Amino acid sequence: MSFAGCSLLSLKEVSLREVAALFSLAKKIKINFEENDYFFSSNVLNHLKGKVVANAFFEPSSRTMMSFQMACQRIQLPYINLPSRKDSSLVKGETLVDTVMNLKALRPDLLVIRFNHSIELSEYLQTLDCPVINAGSGITGHPTQALLDVFTMLEHFPSLAGQKILFVGDVAHSRVAVSNLEILRLFEVEIGFCCPEFMKPSGEMWDSLNYFSDLAKGLEWATVCMGLRVQVERHQAVEKFDPRAYAQNYCINLEKIKSLRSEALIMHPGPFVRDLDFSHEVLSDSRCVIEEQVTNGVYVRAALLASRLCSDQMLLDEEVIGKKV
Ligand code: CP
Numbered sequence: 001m002s003f004a005g006c007s008l009l010s011l012k013e014v015s016l017r018e019v020a021a022l023f024s025l026a027k028k029i030k031i032n033f034e035e036n037d038y039f040f041s042s043n044v045l046n047h048l049k050g051k052v053v054a055n056a057f058f059e060p061s062s063r064t065m066m067s068f069q070m071a072c073q074r075i076q077l078p079y080i081n082l083p084s085r086k087d088s089s090l091v092k093g094e095t096l097v098d099t100v101m102n103l104k105a106l107r108p109d110l111l112v113i114r115f116n117h118s119i120e121l122s123e124y125l126q127t128l129d130c131p132v133i134n135a136g137s138g139i140t141g142h143p144t145q146a147l148l149d150v151f152t153m154l155e156h157f158p159s160l161a162g163q164k165i166l167f168v169g170d171v172a173h174s175r176v177a178v179s180n181l182e183i184l185r186l187f188e189v190e191i192g193f194c195c196p197e198f199m200k201p202s203g204e205m206w207d208s209l210n211y212f213s214d215l216a217k218g219l220e221w222a223t224v225c226m227g228l229r230v231q232v233e234r235h236q237a238v239e240k241f242d243p244r245a246y247a248q249n250y251c252i253n254l255e256k257i258k259s260l261r262s263e264a265l266i267m268h269p270g271p272f273v274r275d276l277d278f279s280h281e282v283l284s285d286s287r288c289v290i291e292e293q294v295t296n297g298v299y300v301r302a303a304l305l306a307s308r309l310c311s312d313q314m315l316l317d318e319e320v321i322g323k324k325v
Pocket of ligand 1 (some may be wrong): 060061062063064065136142145269270271
């Protein structure tokens with residue numbers, strides 16, 4: 001099977017074989033970089049030099065945007081960035097779809113896009129004749145984040161079978177949780193979530209999962225604690241949200257993680273708001289792998305970009321050859 005030319009808009013239909021192939025390439029890149037200071041050998045790099053990626057981030061981003069840019073830099077893949085909203089023609093009244101139509105007309109080889117999910121734009125993206133990677137779409141998905149999350153989990157556990165993944169925080173508004181559920185269906189994990197009543201997600205995919213209103217009980221159960229940011233900007237009824245009461249019950253801090261087992265992982269996709277959804281002291285806990293998530297994001301995204309722009313044979317040769325340029 002080939003990824004070349006394929007979009008990644010969600011993880012709903014991804015197979016275990018596809019995920020394993022992508023992770024194998026990301027692992028290869030990681031080993032190449034850590035041992036030899038390069039991501040790919042000359043064949044792949046020469047091929048990628050002739051391509052151009054267009055990055056269009058219509059919603060704010062630090063990690064994801066820089067991670068894609070870093071991945072492009074490391075694999076010598078040229079890219080262009082759409083200016084921020086205030087510096088683009090969006091301020092003149094151009095729509096998102098028209099902006100993307102113009103980007104497409106520049107004939108990039110791949111489009112990376114973050115946007116506040118709209119049915120019109122989502123449908124339009126499916127018609128494009130260049131591959132599109134979803135870098136976060138409103139509350140509907142963040143596939144590359146979920147890929148790097150699972151890649152990181154797999155580095156710490158021999159297998160995900162039997163692991164208990166707990167999402168803590170604003171689950172109802174989390175695109176990261178949606179995409180994680182989409183990919184974790186491929187592994188024999190148990191999934192739970194912990195949040196106040198008004199942050200409970202709706203929909204059948206959540207109905208059969210373990211719900212904890214009490215964080216201590218959730219943390220006792222979990223082998224992975226995945227914190228999620230409170231997405232105040234997406235709340236419809238802001239008045240329901242009391243930051244002090246929320247932090248008291250749901251902020252992941254040193255006191256709360258006492259009930260988490262010693263071999264568990266503490267994760268967060270970022271950004272986190274200190275002392276609201278995550279206490280910075282937890283960063284120093286030996287179980288916390290947040291920095292590893294960010295680092296792995298570059299390897300996983302580089303693998304994803306290359307898999308869309310190179311033939312399988314070229315990447316297969318890379319696995320065997322792996323010579324420095
Ligand atoms: N995790 C994540 O998507 O972070 P950014 O919003 O900073 O890209």
